[in-house]
Amino acid sequence: MEAGLGIGIGSTTLVAVVDNPDDAATISRRTVRSECVVQLDPSSVFTDFVERVGDPVPLFAADGTPHRGEDLTAVAVTTLMRDALADQDRPSHVVIAHPAWWSRHAVSALEKSLSTRMIHDNTPVDTTLVAEPIAVADWLRTSGHPDSDGLTVVFDLGARSLDVTVVTTTGGSATIVGKSLHSDDIGGDEFDHLVTRHLLTELDHYAQIDTSAPETLDALTALRGHAREAKETLSFETETVVHVDLPGGSHNLRLVRSELEDLLRPAITRSVALVHEVMRSAGVESNDVSHVVLAGGSSSIPLVAELLSSELRVPMIAAPDPQSCAAAGAATRATEIGSTETAVKQTLPKPVPVPAFSTPIVVVSDPEATSAARRSSRVGIVAAVVGACVILAAGGLGIGTAVDKIKPASSSADPSIESSTSATTSNATAPSGTEAVADAVPSTGGAVAITGSLAPGTRSVGVATTAGTVAPAAPAAAEPTAAAQPGSDPTNSQQTVDAGPPFQIPQVPAFEVPQLPVVVAPQLPDQLTLPTAIPRFPVG
Structure with missing residues (x-):
């Protein structure tokens, strides 16, 4: 500790x-x-x-x-x-x-x-x-007092003042009840002054002493110190002798406790009245008080404990x-x-060092999570490509339609071109074991048709007709496979490949091509008529 x-x-x-x-x-x-x-x-x-x-x-x-x-x-x-x-x-x-x-x-x-x-x-x-x-x-x-809890009156009689306070103690925690009462009229210095005056009255020649003389002032200051010592001595003795040295003579005066008590009784009686006042302000009665604690140097005077005990009828506790x-x-x-x-510092946990690893820690990813992430990424890429193709095709078709409306009809146009405006798109052949991506072909009407076969290992071609419909073309020839064994079942002539989970193609909403305004080109005359005669202007 x-x-x-x-x-x-x-x-x-x-x-x-x-x-x-x-x-x-x-x-x-x-x-x-x-x-x-x-x-x-x-x-x-x-x-x-x-x-x-x-x-x-x-x-x-x-x-x-x-x-x-x-x-x-x-x-x-x-x-x-x-x-x-x-x-x-x-x-x-x-x-x-x-x-x-x-x-x-x-x-x-x-x-x-x-x-x-x-x-x-x-x-x-x-x-x-x-x-x-x-x-x-x-x-x-x-x-060491067993009854320290409860209401306590602290009677603090010091050198300059008296402080009286009611304190309640519960479980070792003390709290002030109400307000403390402070008095400058009662204190040890006041008691010393009363004893000094009493000693001076015992001197016959004091009336002839010049109290304004410097040597007299020094002697009176020393006498006041002797009076304080006598007061303290009479706290545990019944009598004492005080040496008085003043101009005109020195004397040894005897002082007993009864004389001191007669001098101090009025002031101490007033202090008991102050205790009652403090208790009333705190809302407590004498029966509620467990004890009175005497503190301060002047509280060691026996008369203090005697008067308080007889008035309050509660135990008095005084420190040595x-x-x-x-x-x-x-x-x-x-x-x-x-x-x-x-204790708090000792109970704090000490930091534990973290052991160093000899080999670096490798983070292993989950294969299922990795494959799922790859499938999600592939779906996103396919959707982005399909959307881009739709937008580009629709935009190009719209521009072409607008140009056709602006350009006048030509009599020398190829009839085969006029009669058929079909367009085809190249098809992607999916590798074996994967799904084939359907072709998106914009029609002249602005609608988008999605065709194609979802069977693995095949490819499909979507053909856009002039009416805006898409007719699926004949499936292409299958890739050569191993020759069938004689006597084998024709249904087993082709190998069956596990395509895995079906691939869901995102549905792309129909894209409406905005209608461009028709621009009418100005018609120029076929022939330009020039004036037959050019006017002549006189010169000079």
Whole structure:
């Protein structure tokens, strides 16, 4: 199985989880975190750009150079990918979990920026973007909980915001029900601010401190970091000590969990009301929900699970590291996608080489088909010849008739020619064993008469008479055959030859010779009368 890389995009932190399947049942997981900070050059440091993904208004560097939020996010993601993989081979697929409140435009903008950035870094890899609630459902499915199917409320409490989503899971496939609810008023940063103010109120000399002084601003920034650490410590401890170093003195202040819960209770109570609102919009009741999954770094505060459980009366499921819950689910999905692609490649059939033949393959034709084709060709040729003869004979006869009508009768014409205008055509004698072709003779009337004998080994002559009829002539003498033996039957004096199947002569339709118009030649006078006297004209 290939390694799977999943990345979770948070408002202030990016989390990468690498799943290395050692075998079919064991997966070693490594988590790498990175702050959402991009430094393009010593004077250009960018933060808070995740919320600006898809925003047409860019962020400007110190020198006035514009940078879009999706481009800065792509730089941060690709940098984290290199750090997470280190010397490990680049996986074939990476799954990135994005905030649930992102629009389709924001997701598409990040996809394009990631593709451009990977091409620029010469590290192309297939990426898939999924919403964080879907990635959390993937983590739940593979975390060992037997009741992962059903309706799940994903309570994602991060540093900058709260996202509440209802997800339904059936057969390992998760789908968001309704719409996610996003709130910027509740988050870890707001909790840090409440703890910082509480610590400052414990100092007697804070009222005399100049908060506009640069050294005071630096000290307050450091104090806010200590307050965040104390909040995280009280998630699994009952008390902690916070070091406060401000102008005018340093102090170590004690903070217990009960104090922290009193500070955070109003905000967390509002978050429970948001859960009810999301469930109403999705059309589900508390009894329909199977469990609530706590995700996000700030959801590890014990008061969160306590208030949600008492209000919803459903089981609470929390990961050991809620901040990396979405990234772990994304890594699981990446591993499954990579394994599926590998299995498909392995199951594809390999091409089988075709053996070469030592001798060329000879195509043998069917004798019956060949003889049938020859007979069809012969019939076509005979029909074409007969048709051509008919057309030529008819055309010549028509021309001759027209000439006779134009030419005046001559008294010196041969009477034998006038009385008989018969014409004969030469006959083709068919060879033995074949059919004789009948003669086509055009008559003076334009009709075509077909005569001839179909008996094999004979020939026939068709004679056209002046009346346009054709009388068959006497059959010609048969070709000499072997002498008959004495005492033999006269009927067997000739050899009988098998002529094969009868030959069907195509019937040619009668051709009507077009009637030419009669041309009347002008009659010239027999004698030319000249004037008896030629007139004389005077000269001069």
